[in-house]
Amino acid sequence: xxxxxxxxxxxxxxxxxxxxxxxxxxxxxxxxxxxxxxxxxxxxxxxxxxxxxxxxxxxxxxxxxxxxxxxxxxxxxxxxxxxxxxxxxxxxxxxxxxxxxxxxxxxxxxxxxxxxxxxxxxxxxxxxxxxxxxxxxxxxxxxxxxxxxxxxxxxxxxxxxxxxxxxxxxxxxxxxxxxxxxxxxxxxxxxxxxxxxxxxxxxxxxxxxxxxxxxxxxxxxxxxxxxxxxxxxxxxxxxxxxxxxx
Amino acid sequence: xxxxxxxxxxxxxxxxxxxxxxxxxxxxxxxxxxxxxxxxxxxxxxxxxxxxxxxxxxxxxxxxxxxxxxxxxxxxxxxxxxxxxxxxxxxxxxxxxxxxxxxxxxxxxxxxxxxxxxxxxxxxxxxxxxxxxxxxxxxxxxxxxxxxxxxxxxxxxxxxxxxxxxxxxxxxxxxxxxxxxxxxxxxxxxxxxxxxxxxxxxxxxxxxxxxxxxxxxxxxxxxxxxxxxxxxxxxxxxxxxxxxxxxxxxxxxxxxxxxxxxxxxxxxxxxxxxxxxxxxxxxxxxxxxxxxxxxxxxxxxxxxxxxxxxxxxxxxxxxxxxxxxxxxxxxxxxxxxxxxxxxxxxxxxxxxxxxxxxxxxxxxxxxxxxxxxxxxxxxxxxxxxxxxxxx
Ligand SMILES: Nc1ncnc2c1ncn2[C@@H]1O[C@H](COP(=O)(O)OP(=O)(O)O)[C@@H](O)[C@H]1O
Ligand SMILES: [Mg+2]
Numbered sequence: 001x002x003x004x005x006x007x008x009x010x011x012x013x014x015x016x017x018x019x020x021x022x023x024x025x026x027x028x029x030x031x032x033x034x035x036x037x038x039x040x041x042x043x044x045x046x047x048x049x050x051x052x053x054x055x056x057x058x059x060x061x062x063x064x065x066x067x068x069x070x071x072x073x074x075x076x077x078x079x080x081x082x083x084x085x086x087x088x089x090x091x092x093x094x095x096x097x098x099x100x101x102x103x104x105x106x107x108x109x110x111x112x113x114x115x116x117x118x119x120x121x122x123x124x125x126x127x128x129x130x131x132x133x134x135x136x137x138x139x140x141x142x143x144x145x146x147x148x149x150x151x152x153x154x155x156x157x158x159x160x161x162x163x164x165x166x167x168x169x170x171x172x173x174x175x176x177x178x179x180x181x182x183x184x185x186x187x188x189x190x191x192x193x194x195x196x197x198x199x200x201x202x203x204x205x206x207x208x209x210x211x212x213x214x215x216x217x218x219x220x221x222x223x224x225x226x227x228x229x230x231x232x233x234x235x236x237x238x239x240x241x242x243x244x245x246x
Numbered sequence: 247x248x249x250x251x252x253x254x255x256x257x258x259x260x261x262x263x264x265x266x267x268x269x270x271x272x273x274x275x276x277x278x279x280x281x282x283x284x285x286x287x288x289x290x291x292x293x294x295x296x297x298x299x300x301x302x303x304x305x306x307x308x309x310x311x312x313x314x315x316x317x318x319x320x321x322x323x324x325x326x327x328x329x330x331x332x333x334x335x336x337x338x339x340x341x342x343x344x345x346x347x348x349x350x351x352x353x354x355x356x357x358x359x360x361x362x363x364x365x366x367x368x369x370x371x372x373x374x375x376x377x378x379x380x381x382x383x384x385x386x387x388x389x390x391x392x393x394x395x396x397x398x399x400x401x402x403x404x405x406x407x408x409x410x411x412x413x414x415x416x417x418x419x420x421x422x423x424x425x426x427x428x429x430x431x432x433x434x435x436x437x438x439x440x441x442x443x444x445x446x447x448x449x450x451x452x453x454x455x456x457x458x459x460x461x462x463x464x465x466x467x468x469x470x471x472x473x474x475x476x477x478x479x480x481x482x483x484x485x486x487x488x489x490x491x492x493x494x495x496x497x498x499x500x501x502x503x504x505x506x507x508x509x510x511x512x513x514x515x516x517x518x519x520x521x522x523x524x525x526x527x528x529x530x531x532x533x534x535x536x537x538x539x540x541x542x543x544x545x546x547x548x549x550x551x552x553x554x555x556x557x558x559x560x561x562x563x564x565x566x567x568x569x570x571x572x573x574x575x576x577x578x579x580x581x582x583x584x585x586x587x588x589x590x591x592x593x594x595x596x597x598x599x600x601x602x603x604x605x606x607x608x609x610x611x612x613x614x615x616x617x618x619x620x621x622x623x624x625x626x627x628x629x630x631x632x633x634x635x636x637x
Contacts, residue, residue, distance in 0.1 A: 048614045051606065076616035088611040092632030093625055101625070102615035109616070158615065 001026045001197050002047075002067075002166055007058035008222075009046050016042040018222035019058065024166070027194040031208055031233060032201045034219035035241045040201045041085050043219065044170045047199075048082035049075050062166065076102070077109035079165030083155035083172045085201075090142040095154070098142045099124065099161050106162065127160050131187045148175040156187040167191070168199045173207040185210030205237035220244050248303045251289050254376045255281075257410075265382070272359035273381075280378035283367070290372050296493055297373070299549035299581050300518045304489045305373070305463065329397035329428065332387065334413060335404060339385050348396060348423075350388040354414070357386050363416055363441045365469060373491070374467040377412050377439045384414040384438075391422035395449070399428045407434030407462075416441040419448045421473075426451040433462045433487075440468045446500065447475045451637055454480075458487030460515050465491045472532075474500025479637045480507040482521070489518045496525040498532040498560075506535040508636035513546030513578070520549045527556040527563040527590075538569040539634035541627060542578035552597070553585040560590045567597035572604060572630060574623075604630075 002024040009017040016039040024030055034040055045053045047060065049072035060067040067075060090098065104114040115123070128135060133153060143151050152172050159167050172184055188198065188211050200211060208216070208230060216232040217224045218241075225244065226232065258281060266274065292298055330349060331342040338353025345351060352361075367375035389396070404411050413436060419425060427450065429440070444450060456464055464487060470478060484490050496505050511519045525534040536552040552567040567584035584597040604626045612622035 048610075050610050050614075071618075072610060072613035073616050073618045073622075076614055082614055084611065084614075088605075088608045090608060090611075090625070090629050092629045092635075098612075098615070098625075101621070102612075102617055105618065105621065106616035162615065 001063060003059075003061040005059045005061070007046070007060060008056040009042060010054045010056055011042050011045075011052060015056070016053075016222055017046065020219070020223050021058075022217065022224060024197045024199065026197055027192075028215065029192070029198045029200065029211065029213045031213040031216045031230075032199060032219050033203070033216060033233065033236055035244070038219045039222045040219050041170055044082050044085075044168045044199070044201060047075075047080060047166075047168055048072060073105065074109065076162070076164075077106040081159050081162055081164030081167045083152070083159060083167065083169040085170040085174070087143050087151040087155055089144045089146075091144050093142050094139055095142055096121075096124070096138040099158060102158075103162060124161060127157065130190060131157055131160050132183050133157050149177065149180040152176060153180060153183060153187075156184050160187055160191065163191070165195065166197050166199070168201070170201045171203060172200075173202055173204060181207060182210060205233045208233045218244075248289065248306050250302060250306055250373070250376075251284060251287065253306055254284065254379055257380055261380070268355050270355065270357070270359070272362070273354065273357070276362070277379060277381065280375055284372070284375055284379055287369050287372050287375070294370050294372075296370065296491070296520060296522050299547055299579070300489060300491060300520050302373075304518070305465070329399040329426070331399045331401060333401045333403050334383060334415070335402075336383060336411075338383050339387070346396075348390040348392045349398075351385070352388075353385040354381065354383060361386055361416070361418070363443060363469070363471075365439060365441065365467070371467065371493075373437070373465055374439060374493075377414060377437050377467070380410075380412040380437075381414055382412050384416070386416045386418060388418040388420065389423045389425050390420045392424065395424040395426065397426045397428070399430060402431045402433070402436065404432070404434055410435045410437060413438045414441075415439075416443065418443045419445060419450060421445040422447045424449040426453070428453045428455070431456050431464065433458050433464055435463045436465070438464070438466045440466060442468070442470045442478075444470065444472050444476045444478065446473045448473070448477070450476070450478045450480075452478070452480045453482075453637070455483045456487070456490060456492075457483065457485045458490065460486065460488060460517070462487050463489045465489075466493070468492065468494045470494065470496040470505065472496060472498050472500070472503045472505060474502050476500075476503040478503075478505045478507075480505070481635070481637050482507065482509040484509065484519050484521055485512045486514065486517050487519070488516075491520040492522070493520075494523045496523070496534065498525075498527050498529050501529050501531045504533040504535070506533075506636055507537070508634040509538045509540075509550065510631050510634050511538065511540040511548050511550055512631075513541070513548050514543040515546060516544070517546040519547075522550070523552045525552070525554045525565070527554060527560045527565070529557075530560050531562040532560075533564040535566045536568070537634045537636065538571075538582070539631050540569075540571045540580055540582070541574060541630065542571070542580050543574040545575075545577045547579040547581075549581045551582050551584065554587070554595070556586075556588040556590045556593055558589045561592040563590060563593045563595075565593065565595040565597070567599075569599040570630070570633070571599070571601040572627070573601065574604075
């Protein structure tokens with residue numbers, strides 16, 4: 001599904017990713033952990049196509065295509081989704097309109113019929129129920145006046161509606177209390193399927209108690225420096241990242 | 247030197263004797279006084295405060311592409327009692343249907359001298375003085391208090407759209423009146439003076455929607471004389487046009503009133519838009535809240551500003567001026583610098599002005615959900631505009 005091969009990338013003027021490689025197969029869940037400033041968000045942003053992040057070398061292949069040559073909206077249409085570490089507020093644009101515009105833009109790109117508002121409403125109402133979200137979410141302007149936790153939950157809700165093939169969650173668990181964490185994890189687990197993959201960037205092991213990863217990687221100084229199974233996350237929890245400096 | 251005064255004076259000579267002899271003598275005297283004043287004033291230039299960023303020459307040149315099929319805004323008269331439609335044309339006002347008993351409409355020629363609001367103009371407002379000099383149509387619209395809110399739609403309907411039209415609308419709202427007024431413009435070239443004389447406890451909800459094609463021009467001076475316990479919301483849409491120039495004067499003449507205005511200014515191609523709000527807090531305990539959202543594209547330019555003056559002793563005044571601007575191209579220009587002149591001690595004031603581009607992170611957020619960059623920009627512009635949408 002995704003093959004990142006020796007990728008180098010700058011964020012602004014700074015070289016952040018320094019020869020990072022990672023392969024994700026359909027249905028797999030990969031957790032990425034690592035100290036602050038290691039380049040985790042930069043990796044997510046690179047995959048989603050943030051203009052600020054400039055690839056300098058290496059390649060990223062996604063379902064047989066050169067991912068880095070696609071526009072951000074094209075990446076979305078072919079199934080890439082990034083849950084932002086810092087979701088953006090859009091005053092005056094309600095979630096419902098935002099999501100329908102997004103979904104229909106993706107469908108159009110894929111040559112599918114647009115969803116009319118009745119169909120769409122039925123679909124999102126069901127998702128709201130399935131994902132344990134609050135009804136008023138739809139009427140509210142995108143992320144405006146949302147608490148930190150609500151913003152993160154809204155990202156997961158968007159993911160549920162857009163049904164991506166590769167979802168990247170950037171610290172979606174940060175700032176969540178245990179109930180919100182469960183809702184987020186539930187949302188992810190409901191979407192888990194043999195043809196859908198996840199990259200879960202997290203700081204804490206606790207999310208991985210609820211979303212069981214197939215692989216755990218440590219990203220430090222722009223590279224994957226260690227990979228393992230879910231036990232690696234537990235080790236990191238105990239040891240921290242001090243060992244990286246030795 | 248553009249020659250505007252010469253042009254206006256020539257127009258006076260060209261106006262037919264008939265059109266003037268219909269006017270009551272007191273009104274002829276007003277025109278005469280304007281003539282005398284005009285002859286003493288200097289040609290307007292960019293040195294005038296409110297004309298700094300507009301090309302006055304455009305007022306003189308007959309716009310080239312006057313194509314009546316090309317008008318941005320079609321007349322949209324809503325029949326029936328709600329709203330009550332008043333049409334203004336060359337001859338004056340025309341009510342559509344029966345006139346309800348809370349409403350009195352007088353065309354200019356039927357107005358009484360004692361009802362006339364004497365606006366004084368000076369060198370700065372010489373272009374608005376031309377309105378008094380060449381005044382053709384308009385009149386008085388008087389509204390009494392009613393049990394339920396009422397709605398009036400004022401519709402402009404002129405032929406020969408390349409001709410300048412000098413229109414004056416005076417709205418007298420009696421104590422306790424509760425009214426929504428929508429001014430709808432089929433434009434061409436309009437020089438308008440609007441007077442809102444608001445008695446105590448009036449609730450006014452005014453909407454001015456000026457959506458012009460690239461040849462049309464609109465100059466307006468708008469007075470709000472605000473008594474005590476009054477509540478005004480004033481929503482302005484200024485979109486396009488060869489030249490739009492709007493000045494709002496708000497005078498708080500009593501206590502406990504609120505004036506809230508929102509402006510959405512959008513220019514493209516070679517449009518020039520000026521939108522200025524002056525609020526005079528002459529008395530205690532009044533609130534003004536001015537929000538502008540302006541967006542300029544291509545080679546267009548916008549000058550928008552808010553100025554508040556708080557007189558000595560006008561304590562407990564509350565002032566908010568929030569002007570935000572977005573440039574969509576490197577050739578577009580926007581100027582805005584809110585001003586506060588405070589001579590009172592206890593005043594709450596907040597003001598700010600920013601000029602920037604659309605937020606890249608927000609655009610990327612939209613794109614990352616599948617929306618292409620063009621549509622993402624449109625959504626972000628809508629989002630930006632709606633902050634000034636006050637009603
Ligand atoms: N928009 C940005 N502007 C300036 N520096 C940035 C920006 N984004 C990332 N960086 C820098 O890139 C480095 C990696 O950041 P990031 O990828 O966010 O790390 P992580 O998510 O692992 O904490 C940091 O040193 C950070 O300061
Ligand atoms: Mg990060």
